Amino acid sequence: METTRLSSEGQVIIPKILRSIHGWEAGQELIVIDTGDGILLKPKKPFPETTLQNVAGCLKYQDKPKSLGEMEDAIRQGIAAQWRGFS
Numbered sequence: 001m002e003t004t005r006l007s008s009e010g011q012v013i014i015p016k017i018l019r020s021i022h023g024w025e026a027g028q029e030l031i032v033i034d035t036g037d038g039i040l041l042k043p044k045k046p047f048p049e050t051t052l053q054n055v056a057g058c059l060k061y062q063d064k065p066k067s068l069g070e071m072e073d074a075i076r077q078g079i080a081a082q083w084r085g086f087s
Helices: 016-022 052-059 068-085
Strands: 030-034 039-043
Antiparallel strands (some): 030 039
16 A cells, blocks of 8 residues: 655645556546545547548448438427427
8 A cells, every 4th residue: 555645735745656657657537436434536548540431330320321401401490499498
């Protein structure tokens, strides 16, 4: 078990052994989670860089393509349904 102190500026030094174990270096972004009886620090993992070609497959539409008019009608219907919910 390692211990540390909270500075007057709210900073905490993470012991070197723990930084080494987790591979954390200066500048590492951490997510701070309130657990009720303490806090949990987790590394913030950036989303991996990708291209449209890598993810476009999940956008496949299996039916016949919609026309611009059909899409505009669907948008109008969605807006109208939302407004009806406010009355």
